[in-house]
Every structure is written in structure tokens, then in C-alpha cells.
Amino acid sequence: MAPLLEIRAARREFATPEGGKIRALDGVDLDIGANEFVTLLGPSGCGKTTLLRAISGFETLDGGTIRLGGVDLTALPPFRRPVNTVFQSYALFGHMTVARNVGYALEVAGVPRAEREAEVAETLEKVGLAGMETRKPGQLSGGQRQRVALARAIIAKPRLLLLDEPLSALDRNLRQQMQIELKTLQDKLGIAFIFVTHDQEEALTMSDRIVVMRAGAIEQIGPPRDIYRHPRNRFVAEFIGETNLFLVTVDRIDGDTALTRTADGVELVLPAVGRQPGERLTAILRPADFTIAAQGIPGIVTRAVYLGSDLHLSVTPESGGQDIRVTIRDGLGIGEGTNVHLGHEPTRVHVLEGT
Ligand code: ATP
Numbered sequence: 001m002a003p004l005l006e007i008r009a010a011r012r013e014f015a016t017p018e019g020g021k022i023r024a025l026d027g028v029d030l031d032i033g034a035n036e037f038v039t040l041l042g043p044s045g046c047g048k049t050t051l052l053r054a055i056s057g058f059e060t061l062d063g064g065t066i067r068l069g070g071v072d073l074t075a076l077p078p079f080r081r082p083v084n085t086v087f088q089s090y091a092l093f094g095h096m097t098v099a100r101n102v103g104y105a106l107e108v109a110g111v112p113r114a115e116r117e118a119e120v121a122e123t124l125e126k127v128g129l130a131g132m133e134t135r136k137p138g139q140l141s142g143g144q145r146q147r148v149a150l151a152r153a154i155i156a157k158p159r160l161l162l163l164d165e166p167l168s169a170l171d172r173n174l175r176q177q178m179q180i181e182l183k184t185l186q187d188k189l190g191i192a193f194i195f196v197t198h199d200q201e202e203a204l205t206m207s208d209r210i211v212v213m214r215a216g217a218i219e220q221i222g223p224p225r226d227i228y229r230h231p232r233n234r235f236v237a238e239f240i241g242e243t244n245l246f247l248v249t250v251d252r253i254d255g256d257t258a259l260t261r262t263a264d265g266v267e268l269v270l271p272a273v274g275r276q277p278g279e280r281l282t283a284i285l286r287p288a289d290f291t292i293a294a295q296g297i298p299g300i301v302t303r304a305v306y307l308g309s310d311l312h313l314s315v316t317p318e319s320g321g322q323d324i325r326v327t328i329r330d331g332l333g334i335g336e337g338t339n340v341h342l343g344h345e346p347t348r349v350h351v352l353e354g355t
Contacts (some may be wrong), residue, residue, distance in 0.1 A: 001033075001034075001134045002070065002190050003031035003032055003033055003034075004032055004033060004036075004068060004069060004159060004160065005030070005031065005032040005055070005066070005067070005068050005160060005170040005192065005194075005312075006030075006031055006065075006066070006067040006068075006203075007028055007029060007031070007051075007055075007064070007065070007066050008064055008065045008066075008067075009027050009028070009063060009064035009065070010027070010028040010029075010030075010051070010054060010061050010063070010064035010065075010066065011023070011025055011026065011028075011031065011060065011061060011062045011063035012023045012024045012025040012047075012050055012054060012060075012061055012062050012216075012309065013061045013062055013260055014107070014169070021088040022216075023215070023216045024047045024050040024216050025047050025050055025051060025061070025064075025216050026047075026216035026217045027064075027073050027216075027217060028047075028051060028157065028217065028302075029218070030211060030214070030218065030221070030321070032192050032194065033159075033192065033208075034159070034190075034192055035186075035187075035190050035191065035192060036192050036193075037057040037186050037192075037193045037195065037206060037207050037208045037209075038181065038192070038193070038194050038207060038208065038209050038210075038211060038300055039194075039195045039196070039197060039202075039203040039206065039207040039209075039210050039211065040052070040194065040195070040196045040197075040211050040213060041047075041077050041198075041200060041203045041210055041211065041212050041213070041239070041240070042212055042213035042214055042219075042239070043214065043239070044198075045058040046213040046214050046215060046216065047145075047215075047216040047217075048155065048196045048213060049164060049196065050216075052085065052162045052164055052194065052196060052215075053193070054066060055073075055081075055083060055160070055162060056078055056081065056084075056085050056134060056162055057076060057077055057078035057081050057083075057247070058078055060074075061074070061130065064293060065114075068081070068082065068083070068159065068160065069082075069146070069159065071278065082158050082159040082160065083158050083159070083160045083161075083162060084154070084156065084158040084160075084161055084162070085153065085161075085162040085163070085164060086149050086150055086153045086161065086163045086164070086232065087149070087160070087166070087169050088164060088166060088169060088302065089169075090154075091149070092137040092145060092148055092149060093136050093137070094136065094138060094296075096136070096137075096141070097133060097134050097135065097136060098124070098129065098132050098134070098135050098136070098137070098148050099120050099124070099133040099134065099195050101137065101148055101152055102120050102123055102124060102148060102151045102155055103116045103117070103119065103120040103154045103155065103174045104152065105152070105155060105156055106120075106155065106156070107225060115286055119123065119148065119155055120133070120155065122131075123151045123154060123155045123221060124151055126151070126154070126185065126188065126189075127148075127150050127151045127154075127185065128147060128181070129144065129147050129148065129151065132144065133284055135219075136166070142169065142170050142171075142174060143170060143174045143177070143178055143335055146167070146170065146178060147181075149166070150166075150182075150185070152275040154185075154191075155323070157189065158193075159191055159192065160191065160192045160193075160194065161186075161189075161191060161192070161193050161194075162193075162194050162196075163182075163193060163194070163195045163196065163198055164196050165196055165198065166182075166195075167179065167182075167197070167199075167202070168197070168199075171355070175202075179202060179205060179206055182195075182206065183206050195207070200239075200240055200241060203240075203283055204224040204240070204241070205220070205224075205225075208223065209221060209222060209223055209224075210222065210224055210227050210240075212227065212235075212236050212239060212240065214235055214342075219232065219235055219236050220232045220233075220236045227240055228240055228286070229242055229350060230350060231284065231350070231352075233352065234282065234352065237284050237350075241286060242286065242287050242325055242327075243284055243286060243287075244265040244284065244285045244286070244287070244322075244324050244325055245261060245282060245283075245284055246262050246266060246268060246282070246283045246284075246285070247263070247280070247281075247282055248260035248261060248262050248268055248281055248282075248283050249261060249278065249279070249280050249281075250270075250275050250276060250277050250278060250279045250280075250281065251277065252277055253272045253275060253277065254272075255272065255348050256271065256272050256346075257269045257271065257272050258271070258272045258275035260272045260281065260283065262321055263321075264317065264319050264321030265317075265319035265320070265321070266297055266317050266319055266324075267297060267342040267352065268283050268285075268297075268344070268349060269344075269346045269349075270283065270346050270349045270351060271346050271347060271349075280354065281351050281352065281353060281354070282351070282352040282354065283349050283350070283351055284349065284350040284351075284352065285344060285348060286348075286351075287312070287325045287326050287327035288327045288328075289341045289344050289345070289348040289349075290324065290327075290328075290343065290344050291328065291342070291343045291344065292326075292328060292334065292340050292342065292343070293341050293343025294338070294341065294343075295340065295341055296341040296342045296343035296344070297315075297317055297318075297324070297341065297342040297344065298317070298318040298319075298339070298340075298341050299316055299317045299318055299320070299324065299338075299340060299341075299342060300315065300316055300336060300337065300338070300339055300340070301313050301314070301315055301321065301335065301336055301337065301338045301340060302314045302315065302316050303335060303336060304334060304335050304336050304338075309329065310327050310329060311325040311327070311328050311329075311330075311331030311334065312326075312327050312354055313325070313327070313328070313331070313334070313340075314326075315340060315342060324342060326342060
């Protein structure tokens, strides 16, 4: 099936006041399916907002194309595109009721009153705000205001909804609740969402696919699990989730396993397939890939913090070198100063060629 959105070789440059140029989009290719939840993730200034604005039509491209449902969007002004945006700042009209805020676009478009009211009622029902029609934004909670903004964005039945950090103003609990609500709503509406966030956990829990961007270009696209378990390079590995990176040299092959060590003498075992003695690699292990074992990397716990039911440890290897971050479930008897051995399964190591 053809994708809903097809972005090809999108380029956008900005002149900086300092007299230089910035490539905000540097050859972006991206396909998005009709019912996909895709998150754009990347450091500040990597081009996420510029990409959203180019899709919605508030930014023009210097090169490349954006097609939606097979139609080139280039010549279409924002209001003619079947796309709507939810902003972090909601931008609700404070003097209007919830119902009028939500129905405003239909009002402007001249939709008759009875039809408009039916659409507003149906949309408020979808976002769980039935019964709040006559309230003003100032009489709502943060989460309810967010739902009004959502209702207003979906009432015209866009095929694609762009969400620019819509949850960042909410406190942690409400934010987690809204994450679930948003995902449920997206399933129910059956439309595509492109979501921008700075919060990796949010991206990992909500997305069908994550797009990791850096300096105007896409570094990796994939389902959250793939991006987390198989990052394509160091940048993605370090940007998504906590990680331990080891620059290792293969010492020898022993049956199914390759024995490797870092310059400091920390020893790791990898699957032997494709490995050669003397080869230099980057080995990646997530904190939960380590276990406290009878044998393994000897070290001392230098920090131990409980987060929920997980114990997060920093372990300084006996041989020296960077601290290793470890997360374990049952940390009974382990605290700062405890001597431990860190074990790991060879197959849990993700290998990047080269160092
Ligand atoms: P953040 O996460 O901080 O919101 P972002 O990934 O959304 O960042 P963009 O807002 O897309 O990043 O900006 C990309 C780059 O383009 C940045 O270096 C920014 O300074 C620059 N930029 C964006 N808009 C303009 C503009 N109108 N004029 C000049 N430079 C701009």
C-alpha cells in the first residue's frame, strides 16, 4: 500500500544573523503510513519543528517534495492541506466556550449551525469532554485544555495530525495519562500522527516508529524496540535510553564466543560469528543487560538508587575505566561499597563495527 505521506529530499536552509547558513533540513526522506504514530526525536535544533512546519505549509522548502495521499502539497496553502497541528501552547480562545473553540473552524468555513453542533458534540465525546460545552478554557484543568486543543484539531477530520510537544506543559502523572489517551484516540480515529517530543521515554512508549534526527538529517528510523536494541551508530545509542559503550579489541575466539577487552582491561564476551582476533569494535550494553553474577567483571558499587522497584547502580570496574550503569530488579543486600561481579549474555551485546 502506498504511504500516506511521502517526503523526498526535503531541504531547508536558513541564513543566520551572524552571516552564516544553517541546514535545518538536509535531504530528508520519510514515508508515513495512513494509521501510523511516528515520533520525531533529536537534540534541540535538529530540524523537528522545521519538518513539521514544512508538512503543515507554514514553512516552504528550498528543495524536495512532500506528497500526501499522492498529491503534491507544495502549491497548497496551509488551510487547504488535510493536516492539522496541536501546539504545546494550545492557543485556545479564552473568551469563547469549549464548544465554540472546538467548532470555530467550522464556523469560519460557514458550516450550518445544526451540523456544526452535531460535529462538536461528536468530537467532544471522542476526547472525553462531553458535558463541558459551556465552560471557558479558564474553568478547565490542564489536561482538559489539552483535550479541547485536540478536539479542535481533529474536528475537520484531517488525515494527518501534527503534534508539537503537546504534553510538555503537563505534570508527570497527567502526562502519562494523556500519553495513553492520545494513543487510544489515534487508534480510534485511524489517522496518522506525527509527534515531536524531547522525552525519549514518551517516544518509546507511544510510537509505532521513531525517527531520530541530527543536524537536519535522519540518523535512523524504526520501531522503538529496534532503535533501542539495534542503534545504527553511537549517536543513536547514546541519545536513546541509558547506555554503556565499550571500545573493545577481540582477544581470541573460544568456541561460540569471542573474548574481548577494553584498553582498561574490562572483559566482555560476544557471539563469535563474524569476529576476528585483533578486530576493534564498539560494544553496547543497556543497564538491564547486566546481572549480578558469581563471575564476570569485578567492580565496586559507587552509587545505588531505587527508582520504583528497580535498583540503579553505578559500578566502578576493578581494572579501572568508565563506570558501568546497571539496573536490577532485586537488589537485596547491595548498596554503595558492595563488591560485585557483573555478568552478561553474549547475545545481549549490540556490536557496532569500528571504534
Ligand atoms: P527544538 O527541539 O529546540 O524545538 P528543533 O529540532 O525543532 O529544535 P528547528 O526549530 O527545526 O529545531 O530548527 C532547526 C535549525 O534551524 C536550528 O538551528 C534553528 O536555529 C534554525 N532555524 C529555525 N527557524 C529559523 C528561522 N526562521 N531563521 C533562522 N534559523 C532558523
